[in-house]
Amino acid sequence: MCGIVGAVSTRNIVPILVQGLQRLEYRGYDSCGVAVYEDGLRRARSVSRVAELVTQVEREGIEGTTGIAHTRWATHGAPAVHNAHPHFSHGPGEGAADRPGRVALVHNGIIENHDELRAQLKAKGYQFHSQTDTEVISHLVDSLYEGDLFEAVKAAVRKLHGAYAIAVFCKDEPLRVVGARAGSPLILGVGKEGGENFLASDAMALAGVTDQIVYLEEGDVVDLQLGKYWVEDRSHKPVTRPVKTVQAHSGAAELGPYRHYMQKEIFEQPRAIADTLEGVQAVVPELFGDGAHRVFQDIDSVLILACGTSYYSGCTAKYWLEGIAKIPTQVEIASEYRYRESVPNPRTLVVTISQSGETADTLAALRHARELGMEHTLTVCNVSTSAMVRECKLAYITRAGVEIGVASTKAFTTQLAALFLLALSLAEVKGRVTESQVASHLKSMRHLPAALSSVLALEPQIIGWAEQFAGKENALFLGRGLHYPIALEGALKLKEITYIHAEAYAAGELKHGPLALVTSQMPVVTVAPNDTLLEKLKSNMQEVRARGGVLYVLADSDTRIESEDGINVIRMPEHYGPLSPLLHVVPLQLLAYHTACARGTDVDKPRNLAKSVTVE
Structure with a gap:
């Protein structure tokens, strides 16, 4: 979702700020901007791409x-220049929107x-020129400023309710940037030259x-100041946070x-599946972290918390x-779980699934589960340094690599591989x-990369x-049993x-309502592996054909489903048993x-969507 980059340096920092924004473009955004100190406050903002901002x-x-610089995904206020970040303060008597106050x-x-x-x-007497909560x-901050920006920000965040990661500077104190976070990620980057220091919402912004x-x-x-930085915790006591060497894979x-x-x-x-399974010589609890064997012995149920594509991997x-x-x-859909009465079981293994490890709803659901007394926590995540990994006792790190496209693909299949383990x-x-x-299962898993390559040849x-x-x-997308969540994921991708309206159903539900939608103009995609539900699925397909619907069937080679008028069949290279969802x-x-x-359409940056959903 939204991206932050900030810096204090002795050199012109603008190229690094905008380069950081470019590296965060994959997260999704609808406006962007940059502000600097140059004998006062200056800024540029755009509702186009970062390239136009450059x-x-x-x-x-x-x-x-x-x-400081920012990519914005609109929540409060439409995608418009006046709503784009950075925002300036406009105190009493400070005039119009194009005349900045002292805080950015x-x-x-x-x-x-x-x-x-x-x-x-x-x-x-403060004047507002946007519809945003950010302004x-x-x-x-400006109203609380008395010559010390750090103290003003600390006083300001005490008054804020909600989630935030902020970066702020003041024209009265050049070479100083202050950041704060609660419920939204923020990192500090320690510079390698000239005493410069950085802030960002994602380590990738600082790659290189x-x-x-x-x-x-x-x-x-x-x-942040030149050659030094200072951190205080939520009770405003000085703390030392460890410095980690992180390769951001630019x-x-x-x-x-x-x-x-x-x-x-x-x-x-x-390759992503092969990397995720690299080093798995045997199926042992220690794959998920120290102490996993004791936890696995103790638990008697599993609760999975996730959103979107990760939710379907959990299903x-x-x-x-x-x-x-x-x-x-x-x-459970993470965004729903913490808002209902549930029955906690301290012997439950709470499993969170997230590509970024910063998904706000999933983090909040995890914390809620822990508040209810469920302390056995495990995450399946693609980012080893994320909040999700830090907050769970056990973890399996998928090795999908950086996923830029908003619509998740390799993150999903690597999650499935980890969950099967x-x-x-x-x-x-x-x-x-x-x-x-x-x-036998482990042998099948090791064959997955080759099997996936055969499926890709169907392009x-x-x-x-x-x-x-x-x-x-x-x-419409149809699946049964193990492949119903795959139908859900296929509909979501479409x-x-x-922007085609797509729905997925367990195929047995057809006659309970969705069949009313079937016409010759409604393509029906059917996931048809050769499993125990195949004959039931064939009956569902006949229900579609009898109403004039056109079927598009992904069938295993031995299902005896043939292409004919109204039935289009693509044959999968091989049946893969319980691992079949990864191929289909x-x-x-x-x-x-x-x-x-x-x-x-804009494939990698679909309208209205963000890659990492870091707000509720």
Whole structure:
């Protein structure tokens, strides 16, 4: 979602600020801006891409040694220049929007009491030029400023309710930037030259600038100056946070020969799975961290918390955890879980799933579960330094690499691989699988990269389907059992990047309502592996054909489903048993991708969506 970069240096910092924004573009945004100190406050803002902001900065000759920059994903106020960050304070008598006051500020998150604060600040004479909750913070800091920006920010955050990561500087104190975080990530980058220091919402923003990273904790306030920095915790006591060497993998963002990042990431899945499974010589609890064996012995149920695509990986894992490990499993949408009365069980393993490890709803759900007394926590995450990993006792780090496309692909399949390992490990600890069964499953997992490569070879056939889908505005996806969540994921991918309305159903539900939607203009995508539910699924397909619906079937080679009028079949290279979801989801990713290309949408940055959802 929104991205922050800030810096204090002896050199012109603007190129580093805008380069940081470019590295955060993958998160999604609808406006961007930069502000610096240069004998006062100067800024440039745009509702276009960062490349246009760079042109504007160069044209206006904006330079400075202290500055902040931001990519915004709109929450309060439409995507418009006057709502774009950075925001300036406009105190009593300080004039119009283009005449800055003394404070410049950027913000990720949502301030829940902004209306109350706005009314108080207006009563003091502060002038508002945007609809954002962020402008309230800039005025609030200004109203509390008495010559020490660090003290003003500390006083301001005590009045804020909600989530925030902020970076702020003041024209009265050049070479100083103050940051604070609560519920939204913020890091400190320790510079390598000239005593410079940096702030960012993501270590990737500082790739190539510094690899010395300090992860700020919940409630921290940080003071950046040349050659030094100072951190205080939520009770405003001085603290020392460890400096970690972090490789942010800036080279992974290169597009290479691919047309879009999403296409690149779909084709990276064999390598991503291989990397995720690298070093797995045996299925043992220690794959998930020290102490996992004791935890796995103690627990008697699993609660999975996740959002979006990660939620669907959790829904798939439920079938494995209950079918292989025989452990009762509940899957909850994280954004709903903490707002309802639930029955806690201290012997539950709470599993969070997140690509970024910073998903606000999932972090909040995790904290809620712990407040209810469920202390056995494990995360499946793609970022080893994320808040999710730091806050869970156990973890499995997927190694998907940087995922730039907003629509998740390789992160999803690597999550599935990790969750299958979890099911096997729990089953082994509980004595519910034999050694030979574990060895057979592990052998199948090691073959996954080759199997995925065979599925990717189906791309030309899927392009043919995409050409037919491009003119549609609605689609149905059907699956049964283990493949119902894969149908859900396929529908989500189509929605996200093509803007075609798509729904997914457990195929047995057709006659309970969705069948009313079926016409010749409603393509019906069916995931048809050769499993125990195949004959039931064939009956559901006949229900569609009898109503004039057109079927698009992903079938295993031995299902005896043939292409004919109204039935389009693509044959999967091989049946893969319980790991079949990892293979069947790939054609659905390709279908969404090539349909989006045919419709001319922005594949990697679909409208209204962000990569990392760090606000509720």
